[in-house]
Amino acid sequence: MSAALVASLAGCQFGAAEQEGGSDLLIAADLELSGAAAQVGQAYQRALELKVEQINRSGALGDRQLRLVVRDNRSDPSQSLRNIGDFSEDPAVNAIIMGSCSECAIGAAKTVNDKRVPTIALATASKVASPAAERRYMFKLGPNATDTAAALAPELKRAGVKRIGLLYTADDYGREGLEALTDELRKIKIKISKTQSIKITDTDVSQAISTLTSANVDAIVVWTTAEQAALTARVAREAGYDGKLYFDAGAAGELFFADSGADSDMSINMVFTQTMVIDDVIATNPAKAARKQWFRDYTARFGDYYGFSSFAADAVQLIVNAALRADASGRLDRDTLRSLLETSQMDGLSGPIRMTPGNHSGLTPQALTMLVARGGRWRLAS
Numbered sequence: 001m002s003a004a005l006v007a008s009l010a011g012c013q014f015g016a017a018e019q020e021g022g023s024d025l026l027i028a029a030d031l032e033l034s035g036a037a038a039q040v041g042q043a044y045q046r047a048l049e050l051k052v053e054q055i056n057r058s059g060a061l062g063d064r065q066l067r068l069v070v071r072d073n074r075s076d077p078s079q080s081l082r083n084i085g086d087f088s089e090d091p092a093v094n095a096i097i098m099g100s101c102s103e104c105a106i107g108a109a110k111t112v113n114d115k116r117v118p119t120i121a122l123a124t125a126s127k128v129a130s131p132a133a134e135r136r137y138m139f140k141l142g143p144n145a146t147d148t149a150a151a152l153a154p155e156l157k158r159a160g161v162k163r164i165g166l167l168y169t170a171d172d173y174g175r176e177g178l179e180a181l182t183d184e185l186r187k188i189k190i191k192i193s194k195t196q197s198i199k200i201t202d203t204d205v206s207q208a209i210s211t212l213t214s215a216n217v218d219a220i221v222v223w224t225t226a227e228q229a230a231l232t233a234r235v236a237r238e239a240g241y242d243g244k245l246y247f248d249a250g251a252a253g254e255l256f257f258a259d260s261g262a263d264s265d266m267s268i269n270m271v272f273t274q275t276m277v278i279d280d281v282i283a284t285n286p287a288k289a290a291r292k293q294w295f296r297d298y299t300a301r302f303g304d305y306y307g308f309s310s311f312a313a314d315a316v317q318l319i320v321n322a323a324l325r326a327d328a329s330g331r332l333d334r335d336t337l338r339s340l341l342e343t344s345q346m347d348g349l350s351g352p353i354r355m356t357p358g359n360h361s362g363l364t365p366q367a368l369t370m371l372v373a374r375g376g377r378w379r380l381a382s
Contacts (some may be wrong), residue, residue, distance in 0.1 A: 030098045052066050080108060088111060105123045151179035163221065167221070194211065219243060222241065255377050317346065
């Protein structure tokens with residue numbers, strides 16, 4: 001019932017937007033508010049609403065208001081495509097933000113291009129925005145598998161790891177992780193002794209963990225969703241595993257994760273941005289100060305922090321920045337917004353973001369760092 005109500009309300013909001021039109025800046029969001037990816041989708045919705053509220057309060061758009069309309073795709077690519085079709089047909093919609101579903105974004109790429117509506121996806125697979133020549137209107141914010149692997153490999157070497165087991169999701173991003181990590185570890189002579197794949201919807205990882213922990217490995221790398229990563233830590237602890245766990249950037253979820261094995265003898269590390277642990281960072285420049293403020297605002301409003309929320313907020317800011325630049329040129333239309341998004345640069349809440357005509361995936365490798373689980377929450381690694 002709650003999912004139906006969300007969809008109904010979103011539909012009513014969208015209908016109002018169609019009727020009103022006007023000079024306000026309208027962003028439409030296609031999110032996973034129910035279904036397998038509901039947790040991250042709901043975090044994205046909270047972040048989008050908070051960021052829109054902050055921008056309107058700041059008066060950055062002058063007399064105009066930033067408006068947001070949200071539809072639930074139910075973690076279903078078919079429903080997502082229908083939502084994107086509706087959004088793209090409405091001339092009042094200036095830009096679209098899509099959620100965590102890579103399959104949804106990849107499936108919508110042709111519609112986005114054909115309808116010429118600038119879209120920022122918060123999904124992880126590189127195919128979402130690559131090749132850029134075939135994804136002219138599609139952009140991506142979030143960690144890339146190649147950058148995560150490049151950050152993770154030296155940490156494994158530094159820890160003296162010689163053999164690893166790898167648990168990964170059997171989707172585009174998981175397979176990209178397998179390939180990228182294999183390439184990086186080959187350079188430093190670390191062997192992937194055993195691999196296990198799971199579906200992105202799996203809620204039982206016990207058999208996969210049993211296989212990996214019995215493989216005589218020095219560490220296990222977990223390349224899954226946040227919920228599956230926390231589950232993996234708990235199952236590994238219950239199985240008596242006391243070795244090292246390394247999470248990829250896609251595993252960043254809640255700041256606090258009770259009963260996941262964080263307080264056991266296991267060493268749990270993760271590649272992610274500093275936003276997740278920004279209260280450990282000294283604000284030495286305006287960008288870091290803004291990240292600390294975002295962290296405080298989000299946690300004050302919602303009581304916890306979700307790692308990927310900063311990507312949603314940055315997507316809104318990118319669209320607003322492009323709109324302000326379009327205003328200066330006297331042309332606020334979809335084609336102009338697309339062209340300006342393609343050359344966007346900013347020190348975002350997630351870290352440095354750079355878009356180019358040849359690269360529509362904006363998060364730079366410099367945004368990633370190593371975090372460690374300590375005291376039941378993530379902390380900046382020393």
